[in-house]
Amino acid sequence: MSERTGTEAADSLVTGPDPEELRLVARAVDGDQAALREVIGRLQDPLYRLALRMVGRPPDAEDAVQEILLRVVTRLSTWRGEAKLLTWAYRVGVNYLLNLRRRSPQEQEQIGLDDFRADLADGLAAADYEGPEAALLAEEVRLSCTQGMLQCLVREERVVFVLGEIFELKAAEAAWILGTTPAACQKRLERVKQRLGTFLRSTCGVVEPKASCRCPRRVDKARALGRVDLDNPAFTAHPVSPGGRGVAEAAAQIHRLRDAAAVLRAHPDYAAPQAKIDAITGLLTSGRFPLLE
Template sequence: MEHAEAELVGRAAAGDADALAEVVRLLRDPMYRLALRMTGNVADAEDAAQEILLRVLGHLDTWRGEAKLSTWAYRIGVNYLLNLRRASPQEAVGLSLDDFAGGLRDGLAEEEYRGPEAAVLTREVRLTCSQAMLQCLSREERVAFVLGDVFELGSADAAWILDISPAAYRKRLERAKSRLGRFLNATCGVANPAAWCRCSRRVDAAIAAGRIDPRRPVLAAHPASAAERQMAHLHDAAAVLRAHPDYTLPEARRAAIARILHSNRFPLLDR
């Protein structure tokens, strides 16, 4: 596998169009899933994933096999996302998990939503809420949690991606897990059946606030490469986030990247 990966990257770095396309195929969805968890927004994640992929392709000739291609690409992606100027709404106002919990309680209806597409909209609320919850962490805590407990990378690889020591990474991850765990255990009825919040009782408020569009659910209808994962341990914060489907980069953005690769504006193909 390592030899095949090295051979593929070598051909891509030399400007082989088929090899470049294969590298894109291998990395586009993982980079998109990383961007989506970090930005919390589909449109921003599409933009970020495209930029990350182009940066990866533009630096392929610097890859020396010091890590797997995907791990190396994550490092480029994480660096880009940690320095992204655009902030999510939660980041922009400095929303804490306590503030977020207060907003959830204020918008909680007495009864479950029973309107049209109740199951789809309840799922949309859950997926949107868990994305927003991540945005209440600092970017450093968020990426540590996403790499370790959502994408399940080992501490050595995650630390290499973040360019910190494994001990520092584990400390950062534990801080993020502790904060999310306390929030979910106290608040989320998915993670803890004894907690007070229920997705089905948040639908009306989410629609009224414009957080979800009942005519066009975003995450519940998002293209995915696999069925939604089951949550075996609902008390585990990571299980709630891992329960998202394996989202795939939307076809329109895939086509846009392909057009860039086959245009005269991409330098690798001019060699």
């Protein structure tokens, strides 16, 4: 008997679906529109959060999650229960996001963590911002900044960190999504964690009190650069999933843990924009789109 490959071994460690998931998807594949809507409802917010962490900005994530959901739904009949439905959907989403032609501003300009550190030092105020909505703007800076840090990683590094450290998936599950082995996945994750940890400890005052950068001291510069907008904050005013973690709960996690991973993980449980989801659900259930082939 031949030795199994590492990927096959990872497959055997991934938790499969429960019977209810299998029945739900079978109904959707058979044309039950209510079941299809439920499948979309279960997947839309986690897939949106995956897209947002990978592309950085809500408008780009909105476009990406629509494309990912199209791919997921039209491939539902190929799902055989080899992993949980969401795990399988993550695999579809990751494949799309790694091959996305559109590049974030950091990707276009090839900005790395050293460049990002220099950018943060430029225009850092001597004192905290104390103008209108000071707390909200400081939190918007933090959320925007941590998104920017992720964009400084190449996509293959970014997705490993997102799956393993932000979504806290086990190595076997992340490896299955990425089509690699748990050992290879864990090795890459440790390298990325080390790089980000070094960067944050040398730069971020949230992680290291002696570091120079403070979110309240970046407000004026961030506003001048158009990175935060008091009238239209991208992250602090972003809708969250029903019952999900809001901005305050996410920020509290940092102060409990005070480590590099917590700073990058501590975002609200963002919800996919419902208008976009309604539009794509309407398309998928209209009969005008080749469903479930």
